[in-house]
Amino acid sequence: MSFATDSPVHSSSSDDFAALIDAELEVGSSGSSSAEHDNEEEEIDGDNDDNDHEENEDDGEDELTDHRNKRCKIEKLEDQELQGSTSQGLIEEKLEVSLKKDICTHPGSFGQMCILCGQRVDDESGVTFGYIHKGLRLGNDEIVRLRSTDMKNLLHHKKLYLVLDLDHTLLNSTLLNHLTSEEEYLKAQSDSLQDVSKGSLFMLDFMHMMTKLRPFVRTFLKEASEMFEMYIYTMGDRPYALEMAKLLDPKQEYFSGRVISRDDGTQKHQKGLDVVLGQESAVVILDDTENAWTKHKDNLILMERYHFFASSCHQFGFNCKSLSQLKNDESEPDGALASVLKVLRQVHHIFFDELDSDLASRDVRQVLKIVRKDVLKDCKIIFSRVFPTKFQAENHLLWKMAEQLGATCSTETDSSVTHVVSTDAGTEKSRWAVKENKFLVHPRWIEAANFLWQKQPEEKFPVSQTKNQ
DSSP states (O other): OOTTTSOTTTTSOHHHHHHHHHHHHHHHHHTHHHHHHHHHHHHHHHHHHHHHHHHHOOTHHHHHHHHHHHHHHHHHHHHHHHTTSSOHHHHHHHHHHHHHTTTOOOOEEETTEETTTOOBOOOOOSEEOTTTSTTEEEOHHHHHHHHHHHHHHHHHTTOEEEEEOOBTTTEEEEEGGGOOGGGGGGGGTOBOSSSGGGOSEEEEGGGTEEEEEOTTHHHHHHHHTTTEEEEEEOSSOHHHHHHHHHHHOTTOSSOTTOEEOGGGOSSTTOOOGGGSSSOGGGEEEEESOGGGGTTOGGGEEEOOOOOOSHHHHHHTTOOSOOTTTTTOOOOTTTSHHHHHHHHHHHHHHIIIIIOOSOGGGOOHHHHHHHHHTTTSTTOEEEEESOSOTTOOGGGSHHHHHHHHTTOEEESSOOTTOOEEEESOTTSHHHHHHHHTTOEEEOTHHHHHHHHHTSOOOGGGSOOOOOTTO
16 A cells, blocks of 8 residues: 555544554564565575676676566565465555655655655655654645545535634633632532543643633534534643543544644744645634734634633733632533534535535635624724724724624714724713714624624623713
């Protein structure tokens, strides 16, 4: 079997790839003793060549000897097959590799050995896929080929790719020595590590930490797996990533070997799709940190951060009490994961059922833009006391965010305005909104719509009048 012709990704599983590599190594190991015997035989045949040449002094004898040597090796392999030590497929593979050694393009390497021909490869171009198999490096052409093959298979099964961040997206972790006195009660409420599928709060003593899974995460993973092939991608180290994967996916139903950590990335402090065996046009990313994906922002759905532990709030500079300190949690049916699952269903539906273009040419990034523009599509917004004085309003993040969500933004009041976004109910535009029966909302209304990908009830984002008015 050849890695260059028989794709290990045809089943959309990096585990299959790892298994095939292991099989190749096992074949190579089992054949090492016979290879040494071949070398001894070559030395003997070499001596015979010299004797023949000296006796006959005929140039054509060398060619005859070479032919005899090759035939001898084939006969030896056939004898091994009869004895049950190999197979016809292995014989053909060995002959194929022998013929291809001089012309192999080296599609990838394991250590410094070509995965196709076995020759030493010093070229370090391409990308390392250590999470699939330690030491595995694939060349750029081979990556393109594998992605194309996997993409065809995935589209055939009406699936896309979903890359999931861990911390603050699917769960929240803290070191045990960072628990506050108000959080000590959690130690007595942790769930059993023997059956993690029935729990959400886990004490990992061997890692000196505690982890809380985000509400709705198990339902989310189950339903998302029907539409997407899923990866974990975290800035945590590999041991942490694997332990979190065990909590989220104890039966290895969702991620299998597709767990990427910071140790597997190609750029420090950055995440990239170069280590994902999926075409960018079919990848959706869920992450709470936009700056981690500077090259792939169009693939990203930005998640509202999950701050269960106090240390998580402090990490991001919040002085408020955490969910654990309040002895509260996100709502399962109305929380961030339930909301984003609705978005993912919509994206999947539009990609496969509504676009007119050829399936292979469709791009999920365009679908994400379509879905975003539907959130505030019927809203016309003006801002009051939101931007700094003399700041170009069109360049402000909130203005751009509102437009990406489909709203029309303006600087002037008129009858078509639906919302006034303000931090102060006493401004002229805010008073106009109340008088004209327009919605007066805090800027957080736009931010919430951006995080949850759906228009939020205006009454939940009131605007107070400042004291100096």
